[in-house]
Amino acid sequence: MQGLARVVTRDAEFHGRQLKKGDRVMLMFAAANRDPSAFECPHDIDLDRSANRHRAFALGVHRCLGSNFARAMFRVMITELLRRLPDVHVAAPIERLADAGDVYAVKHLPVRFAPRPREGVGMPAHSD
Ligand code: HEM
Structure with missing residues (x-):
């Protein structure tokens, strides 16, 4: 916003x-x-x-009611992202959606990082 x-x-x-x-x-x-x-x-x-x-x-009075929830989500997201991809960085200009009003809505966010083995690869598939 x-x-x-x-x-x-x-x-x-x-x-x-x-x-x-x-x-x-x-x-x-x-x-x-x-x-x-x-x-x-x-x-x-x-x-x-x-x-x-x-x-x-x-x-x-209208301060965001979900701010603590949003903070918790961001903490998990940023922590997990940097744990998996510690060298991730923005690699090109960010492209925004043209019609998102006041919201800073990202359309394309090219990033660069060194490939690492995927976590969980080789684990047995889950079956119900
Ligand atoms: C990064 C995430 C978020 C940002 C930057 C954000 C930002 C904002 C802002 C600037 C307002 C003020 C609106 C105003 O002054 O009229 C607001 C209000 C509000 N937000 Fe968020 N918000 C986020 C996430 C969330 C989440 C996750 C929830 C709910 C789970 C939420 C629920 C609300 C509600 C209900 C209001 C209205 C409060 C009121 O008018 O009294 N927000 N938010």
Whole structure:
């Protein structure tokens, strides 16, 4: 999710800009997550980042209800991926779906890695 639109509920000033009740604003979570005044080396993937108050799951009353589930899934996915393919890296520009709206939907993600033996090959086939 790159960001979400909101309607301003009262007149307010935000970083020197005057906002009026009823204005539509776009909250760009993805840009906030790359704010160099908030994150050291914001463009680097750092799985051990500790000061990490990112906005990927939004903020406030509508903050993502599934954030802890999503974190658990990502932890398993990244751990298993790096365990199987420790040298995996993105090998070409990422191609995105053109019609996915605010979602950063990936159409093609070419990766490169050294081939390794498949796990489980040679195990007897499961039969019911
Ligand atoms: C990487 C994965 C995910 C990301 C980046 C993400 C991101 C977000 C964001 C930005 C919002 C805020 C929407 C808003 O402000 O209107 C949201 C809301 C929500 N998310 Fe997620 N989400 C993820 C995974 C999940 C999962 C796995 C579930 C459920 C199992 C889930 C359930 C929800 C629900 C129910 C809301 C609405 C909360 C509300 O409006 O009160 N999300 N999510």
